[in-house]
Amino acid sequence: xxxxxxxxxxxxxMLVVLVLAPLLAGYVRTLKARLLGRRxxxxxxxxxxxxxxxxxxxxxxxGASWVFxxxxxxxxxTTWVAAALVPTFATGLVISYAADMIAIVALLGxxxxxxxxxGLDVGTSFGGIGSSxxxxxxxxxxxxxxxxxxxxxxxxxxxxxxxxxxxxxxxDVGLRVSLALALVALVMVAIAENARIPVDNPATHLELTMxxxxxxxxxxxxxxxxxxxxxxVKLLLYxxxxxxxxxxxxxxxxxxxxxxxxxxxxxxxxxxxAGGFLLAVFETSxxxxxxxxxxxxxxxxxxxxxxxxxLLFVSRGT
Amino acid sequence: xxxxxxxxxxxxxxxxxxxxxxxxxxxVPLLGGVTAVMGVLYALMEHDLKRLLAYHTVENIGIIxxxxxxALAFEANAMPAAAALALxxxxxxxxxxxxxxxxLFFGAGAVLGATGERDMERLGGLIHRMPLTAxxxxxxxxxISALPPFNGFVSEWLTFQAILLSPxxxxxxxxxxxxxxGALLALSAALAAACxxxxxxxxxxxxxxxQVAREAVxxxxxxxxxxxxxAALCLLAGILPGYFIDALAPVIHPLTGANLPRQDELDWLTxxxxxxxxxxxxxxxxxxxxxxxxxxxxxxxxxxSSAAIRRSDPWDCGFPDASPMTQYTAGSFSQPIRRxxxxxxxxxxxxxxxxxxxxxxxxxLHVQLRDVPWxxxxxxxxxxxxxxxxxxxxxxxxxxxxxxxxxxGALVVxxxxxxxxx
Numbered sequence: 001x002x003x004x005x006x007x008x009x010x011x012x013x014m015l016v017v018l019v020l021a022p023l024l025a026g027y028v029r030t031l032k033a034r035l036l037g038r039r040x041x042x043x044x045x046x047x048x049x050x051x052x053x054x055x056x057x058x059x060x061x062x063g064a065s066w067v068f069x070x071x072x073x074x075x076x077x078t079t080w081v082a083a084a085l086v087p088t089f090a091t092g093l094v095i096s097y098a099a100d101m102i103a104i105v106a107l108l109g110x111x112x113x114x115x116x117x118x119g120l121d122v123g124t125s126f127g128g129i130g131s132s133x134x135x136x137x138x139x140x141x142x143x144x145x146x147x148x149x150x151x152x153x154x155x156x157x158x159x160x161x162x163x164x165x166x167x168x169x170x171x172d173v174g175l176r177v178s179l180a181l182a183l184v185a186l187v188m189v190a191i192a193e194n195a196r197i198p199v200d201n202p203a204t205h206l207e208l209t210m211x212x213x214x215x216x217x218x219x220x221x222x223x224x225x226x227x228x229x230x231x232x233v234k235l236l237l238y239x240x241x242x243x244x245x246x247x248x249x250x251x252x253x254x255x256x257x258x259x260x261x262x263x264x265x266x267x268x269x270x271x272x273x274a275g276g277f278l279l280a281v282f283e284t285s286x287x288x289x290x291x292x293x294x295x296x297x298x299x300x301x302x303x304x305x306x307x308x309x310x311l312l313f314v315s316r317g318t
Numbered sequence: 319x320x321x322x323x324x325x326x327x328x329x330x331x332x333x334x335x336x337x338x339x340x341x342x343x344x345x346v347p348l349l350g351g352v353t354a355v356m357g358v359l360y361a362l363m364e365h366d367l368k369r370l371l372a373y374h375t376v377e378n379i380g381i382i383x384x385x386x387x388x389a390l391a392f393e394a395n396a397m398p399a400a401a402a403l404a405l406x407x408x409x410x411x412x413x414x415x416x417x418x419x420x421x422l423f424f425g426a427g428a429v430l431g432a433t434g435e436r437d438m439e440r441l442g443g444l445i446h447r448m449p450l451t452a453x454x455x456x457x458x459x460x461x462i463s464a465l466p467p468f469n470g471f472v473s474e475w476l477t478f479q480a481i482l483l484s485p486x487x488x489x490x491x492x493x494x495x496x497x498x499x500g501a502l503l504a505l506s507a508a509l510a511a512a513c514x515x516x517x518x519x520x521x522x523x524x525x526x527x528x529q530v531a532r533e534a535v536x537x538x539x540x541x542x543x544x545x546x547x548x549a550a551l552c553l554l555a556g557i558l559p560g561y562f563i564d565a566l567a568p569v570i571h572p573l574t575g576a577n578l579p580r581q582d583e584l585d586w587l588t589x590x591x592x593x594x595x596x597x598x599x600x601x602x603x604x605x606x607x608x609x610x611x612x613x614x615x616x617x618x619x620x621x622x623s624s625a626a627i628r629r630s631d632p633w634d635c636g637f638p639d640a641s642p643m644t645q646y647t648a649g650s651f652s653q654p655i656r657r658x659x660x661x662x663x664x665x666x667x668x669x670x671x672x673x674x675x676x677x678x679x680x681x682x683l684h685v686q687l688r689d690v691p692w693x694x695x696x697x698x699x700x701x702x703x704x705x706x707x708x709x710x711x712x713x714x715x716x717x718x719x720x721x722x723x724x725x726x727g728a729l730v731v732x733x734x735x736x737x738x739x740x
Contacts, residue, residue: 054619054623054624055623055624056624057624057626057627057628058624058626058627058628059628059629059630059633060627060628060629060630061629061630061631061632061633062629062630062631062632063443063446063524063525063632065445065446065523066445066449067445067456067523073612073615073616074608074612076611076612076615077608077609077610077611077612077615078608080611081604081607081608081611084607095600095603095607097588097594097598097600098588098598098599098600098603098604098607099466099599099600099604100597100598100599102475102478102597103466103471103475103599103604106464106465106466106471106475107466107604109463109464109465109508109511110460110465110466112511113460113463113465113511113514113515116515116519117456117515117518117519117523119519120515120519120520120523120524120646120651121519121523121524122524122632122634123442123443123523123524123525123632123642123645124632124633124634124638124644124645125634125639125644125645125646126634126635127634127646128524128645128646128650128651129646131515131519131646131651132646132650132651132652132653132654133654135511135512135515135516135651135655136512136654136655136658138508138511138512139505139508139509139511139512139655140505140508140658141508142504142507142508142511143501143504143505143507143508146478146500146501146504147497147500147501147504150481150482150497150500153482153597154482154485154497157596158595158596158597159478159479159482159596159597160595160596160597160598163595163596217633217634217635218632218633218634221624221626222619222623222624225619226615226619291654292654292657292658295657295658302501302505305501306497306498306501309497309500310494310497310498312485313485313490313493313494
């Protein structure tokens with residue numbers, strides 16, 4: 001019985017992730033527009049974009065191989081599965097033991113690997129520039145992320161996100177320098193991985209400044225819809241990871257009953273709203289940096305992550 | 319071949335030398351970590367497909383030695399369970415590496431046979447001409463880049479789990495050093511992914527850069543069978559790692575005096591190195607879920623929305639160029655990473671020669687990389703050997719008197735050494 005309930009929660013979680021992800025993206029866009037003094041698109045615009053793209057035909061370049069056509073499905077599937085492994089409103093997910101945080105990071109790496117290959121597939125210069133820069137950013141962001149994972153799991157004694165969330169809710173966390181450093185590093189990685197300002201600009205129309213957008217330049221129709229959906233889910237995933245590890249309040253634990261799940265869902269939506277608001281404010285208050293400054297930015301994140309791990313041995317929670 | 323060194327190391331250090339002292343556990347993983355990162359950076363700068371793979375062997379041997387060194391550190395502090403985990407990770411990586419690296423070398427050989435080229439800058443678009451080789455090579459690339467659900471990820475994941483046990487070590491040096499080695503391991507894994515995007519993307523994707531690449535033909539079916547067998551093994555060892563870990567147990571036990579918990583009896587073939595609450599990984603479930611989600615996505619989209627496809631010229635922001643020369647090359651792909659890491663590791667220097675306006679000569683970009691370990695380590699060593707050889711060469715032309723004096727002198731010196739020794 002408990003397993004069935006957990007399975008239902010798992011399915012619900014996967015659907016919630018999929019449904020809420022475009023809303024979060026739309027919310028951030030609208031907020032950014034308001035902060036800039038524009039009216040901005042309606043909240044539901046990302047859903048409309050996805051539907052419109054799904055209905056359109058795919059325009060495929062002549063030189064495109066099967067890698068180009070398979071990549072969107074794999075990218076979407078891997079990102080979605082990774083998001084399904086992150087406890088959003090409830091822990092005790094059925095498949096959460098299938099992968100810990102290291103595996104989640106690696107799953108996102110798989111998605112990026114396929115997408116970068118697809119960028120090279122048609123043989124255009126913009127696709128190449130996008131892939132090359134994306135992999136450069138990832139080669140620094142991924143270790144930084146893993147150092148954050150190290151910090152959290154050394155503290156909680158587990159690499160499972162649900163155990164980390166349970167530990168962070170517990171009494172023996174305390175205020176630690178390490179956690180603050182890890183949070184900063186994680187936010188920096190999240191910004192870089194989701195191609196947000198100041199690393200990349202999701203709304204740019206200037207080709208030379210594009211990284212992620214340049215890589216997917218040749219995509220159209222349903223393929224583009226899948227890639228867009230995957231990037232919405234990825235943004236949601238990172239906000240969820242931050243919320244789960246650093247603000248796990250209100251997450252329902254398996255077997256607590258229906259009310260706890262509702263409460264968990266409400267808390268989750270509130271956390272997403274707060275995260276989206278902070279992201280929008282941050283993005284409007286900072287300028288995009290040059291591509292080769294990104295390595296300094298992410299190098300700093302990597303060092304912060306490493307420092308957070310090392311300080312664990314020195315500091316004692318208060 | 320490189321595994322012989324690993325075998326020798328394990329036999330000598332774990333078997334013959336007796337109980338290790340703790341500082342071995344600092345030196346060996348540090349050397350391994352530095353080797354891993356340096357190896358992958360060299361591979362990234364390389365445009366010759368086979369040499370790129372060879373440099374990656376350096377990286378993987380580094381990863382294996384991280385595992386071996388951790389095993390030594392745990393062994394020295396009488397933590398047999400942790401030592402067993404680290405040694406399992408190292409030996410599993412030995413196995414995994416032998417599978418995917420053979421696969422990749424077969425693929426590179428097939429490319430060489432079909433085109434006569436190893437230089438990636440003169441290949442491209444081979445996926446259209448050699449689709450099966452390309453597919454097998456892609457699986458090898460994903461496996462070596464430590465991407466789930468393939469086998470490379472499992473052994474690196476186990477190594478990470480071993481690293482996460484390091485705070486229990488009593489020595490402060492190890493406590494601080496091993497997380498830093500974890501960072502090196504993470505860096506090398508991420509760089510490996512970048513490198514294999516380059517290796518596969520430049521060689522097999524895009525448009526053919528030369529006539530030979532345009533006319534390549536698929537390799538023979540026996541080579542293909544070998545590659546597909548290894549590719550299947552990559553996936554199998556990735557989704558059913560429990561069986562492979564159990565198979566290593568008879569080796570691990572005599573060396574460390576402990577074993578990982580048996581893996582093949584767990585639900586759904588999950589692997590649990592220490593305890594369920596601490597960490598677990600299930601490649602099979604991940605693989606099934608990814609397949610299911612991708613299949614579901616494809617089915618839903620093709621049924622309820624458009625399945626139409628129109629072929630057209632590439633968009634390329636409105637400026638498509640017919641010449642394959644305008645594609646990204648291997649050199650340009652690794653340029654950002656060269657800029658980030660190269661100035662320190664390779665003392666990289668880039669010179670751009672742009673002719674004056676009105677001048678019709680082509681602009682040139684000249685990149686110079688220095689092999690620092692070669693210059694600082696091997697070249698002086700070689701010079702020393704040369705110098706000594708030249709000096710000693712004189713002895714070849716002594717008179718008979720000279721030889722007798724030499725023999726006598728040597729005898730006296732040896733006897734003196736012997737008498738002092740005892």
